[in-house]
Amino acid sequence: MNNEPLPAGLYIVATPIGNLGDLSQRAADTLRRADLILAEDKRVTAKLLAHAEVRTRMRTYHDHSGETERERIVAELADKAVALVSDAGTPLISDPGYKLVRAAREAGHAVHTLPGPCAAVAALTLAGLPTDRFLFLGFLPTKAKARAETIAEVATVRASLVLYESGPRLAESLQALGDGLGSREAAVAREISKLYEECVTGNLAELAERYADTPPKGEIVIVVGPPPAAAEATNEQLDQALDEALAIMTPSRAAAAVAEQLGLPRKRVYARALERGR
Numbered sequence: 001m002n003n004e005p006l007p008a009g010l011y012i013v014a015t016p017i018g019n020l021g022d023l024s025q026r027a028a029d030t031l032r033r034a035d036l037i038l039a040e041d042k043r044v045t046a047k048l049l050a051h052a053e054v055r056t057r058m059r060t061y062h063d064h065s066g067e068t069e070r071e072r073i074v075a076e077l078a079d080k081a082v083a084l085v086s087d088a089g090t091p092l093i094s095d096p097g098y099k100l101v102r103a104a105r106e107a108g109h110a111v112h113t114l115p116g117p118c119a120a121v122a123a124l125t126l127a128g129l130p131t132d133r134f135l136f137l138g139f140l141p142t143k144a145k146a147r148a149e150t151i152a153e154v155a156t157v158r159a160s161l162v163l164y165e166s167g168p169r170l171a172e173s174l175q176a177l178g179d180g181l182g183s184r185e186a187a188v189a190r191e192i193s194k195l196y197e198e199c200v201t202g203n204l205a206e207l208a209e210r211y212a213d214t215p216p217k218g219e220i221v222i223v224v225g226p227p228p229a230a231a232e233a234t235n236e237q238l239d240q241a242l243d244e245a246l247a248i249m250t251p252s253r254a255a256a257a258v259a260e261q262l263g264l265p266r267k268r269v270y271a272r273a274l275e276r277g278r
């Protein structure tokens with residue numbers, strides 16, 4: 001066990017999202033060797049520290065703690081190792097820390113991260129939906145209009161969507177997602193890494209119906225698959241669109257416009273545009 005003091009700086013420490021066994025050795029060492037731990041809720045973090053036999057003193061920190069508190073912490077970073085944790089998972093991900101990291105960087109202090117559990121990433125690994133591109137949306141707004149607007153904003157994004165949700169609001173959110181995105185594959189990942197971990201898959205309407213009368217208990221992540229790929233344009237459609245564009249644009253501009261319009265690779269459309277332009 002390394003008991004050397006840590007070099008001064010800010011240490012972002014990910015903690016378990018349900019299973020204390022997921023606290024990494026490096027995270028436990030860092031918490032033990034730090035001069036101070038900043039926690040969202042000291043009572044929650046006290047349980048983790050007791051488990052890891054860490055006795056480092058704690059102070060509460062939230063991004064709305066205010067500028068004065070942040071300045072105090074930034075001053076401490078000059079000669080202290082300060083660890084930041086949230087109640088569970090990775091700090092800054094729908095949790096406090098962004099403003100503090102920014103302020104620490106601006107002041108020229110060292111910032112280190114200790115990667116670990118994050119419910120959003122864990123849910124992606126369970127869902128069986130595309131993971132090559134994903135968009136994390138955090139929690140949807142609670143008011144219906146703002147929620148619908150947020151969903152409309154991302155409706156055409158070609159990526160899986162990842163959202164945090166609570167049991168009582170799950171069905172309503174699934175319904176709103178179905179209304180705004182149409183029929184898409186989705187997954188509801190619940191209680192990840194805990195005793196009753198489950199991941200239920202189906203399309204958005206099926207899932208909304210399943211949870212309508214029985215709101216599930218525990219913590220939840222929704223993953224929604226990307227929009228289905230548009231049916232590929234036929235060669236006739238491509239040629240017609242290109243001929244119209246080439247009548248008023250250079251081949252390069254015509255290719256860009258038609259590629260965008262038909263959702264085709266620009267290179268392929270440009271090659272065809274050169275042939276048609278001859």
Ligand code: SAM
Nearest residue numbers: 017018089090093118119164165191192219220
């Ligand atoms: N920073 C955390 C992280 O890295 O995942 C997330 C903090 S956010 C305030 C809490 C939300 O994360 C919960 O409401 C839930 O949507 C999701 N969450 C956290 N733990 C979870 C778990 N074990 N299973 C499923 N979702 C979880």
